[in-house]
Amino acid sequence: DGGITQSPKYLFRKEGQNVTLSCEQNLNHDAMYWYRQDPGQGLRLIYYSQIVNDFQKGDIAEGYSVSREKKESFPLTVTSAQKNPTAFYLCASSIGSGKAPLHFGNGTRLTVT
Amino acid sequence: QKEVEQNSGPLSVPEGAIASLNCTYSDRGSQSFFWYRQYSGKSPELIMSIYSNGDKEDGRFTAQLNKASQYVSLLIRDSQPSDSATYLCAVIPGVRGNKLVFGAGTILRVKS
Numbered sequence: 001d002g003g004i005t006q007s008p009k010y011l012f013r014k015e016g017q018n019v020t021l022s023c024e025q026n027l028n029h030d031a032m033y034w035y036r037q038d039p040g041q042g043l044r045l046i047y048y049s050q051i052v053n054d055f056q057k058g059d060i061a062e063g064y065s066v067s068r069e070k071k072e073s074f075p076l077t078v079t080s081a082q083k084n085p086t087a088f089y090l091c092a093s094s095i096g097s098g099k100a101p102l103h104f105g106n107g108t109r110l111t112v113t
Numbered sequence: 114q115k116e117v118e119q120n121s122g123p124l125s126v127p128e129g130a131i132a133s134l135n136c137t138y139s140d141r142g143s144q145s146f147f148w149y150r151q152y153s154g155k156s157p158e159l160i161m162s163i164y165s166n167g168d169k170e171d172g173r174f175t176a177q178l179n180k181a182s183q184y185v186s187l188l189i190r191d192s193q194p195s196d197s198a199t200y201l202c203a204v205i206p207g208v209r210g211n212k213l214v215f216g217a218g219t220i221l222r223v224k225s
Contacts, residue, residue, distance in 0.1 A: 033212075040121065042201065042217035043157070058212070090156055099145045099164060099205065102213055104156040 002027045004105035006091050011110045013085075021076045021108045023091035029103075031096035032074035036060065037088040037107075046089075049074055050096050078110065085112045114139050117204050119216035128225045132189040134200050136216055139183070142207020146178055146185045149201040151218065157201055161187065192223045 004025045013019045031050045035043040045058030049068040063082025068074055078085045088109050092102035118137050126132045145164055149157035161176040163169045163185065169176045175188040189196055199218040206214055
């Protein structure tokens with residue numbers, strides 16, 4: 001079955017450590033996205049990529065980095081520069097037509113203490 | 114002004130009633146509109162997409178779009194307890210291509 005796989009489901013890290021969240025899709029979608037969700041704030045866009053080897057900052061990119069070396073993969077690194085990293089992180093993909101909806105992975109809940 | 118606004122709720126309706134969820138958006142050039150349902154602790158799942166003024170029906174769900182007034186709504190007929198969730202309105206603003214902007218969501222509670 002086609003879909004988006006995020007791993008791990010839960011992640012715990014100490015403050016000051018970088019952490020990488022995995023996102024893999026087998027939908028053959030061109031566009032991939034990372035969103036962050038905090039209680040009561042909806043989803044906020046961190047980074048997005050419309051083609052391999054290219055990506056753009058979203059609304060809250062500070063403290064995060066991404067790569068898009070393969071069409072199927074779009075990992076997100078939460079760096080120690082991110083001041084408040086504890087959140088629910090959602091990866092999504094779309095065919096990238098400009099009208100297409102997003103399809104989401106199951107999310108990674110990151111807790112930094 | 115937020116790009117996409119929703120009443121946070123909670124909206125409480127009795128089982129079998131019609132639930133009406135509303136969303137307004139600020140970019141008049143927006144062309145694509147979506148409703149997602151999100152259960153607690155889960156990821157959003159797409160319920161409806163709508164691109165033209167008017168109504169679009171899919172089973173118990175009806176999406177309504179009024180571009181002149183810049184609002185989009187979702188009606189859920191014969192509401193069930195399993196419909197209890199947060200409903201997210203999402204819009205692709207006209208000048209930003211295919212980046213979805215989400216509202217904060219409306220919590221719906223259906224009481225049996």
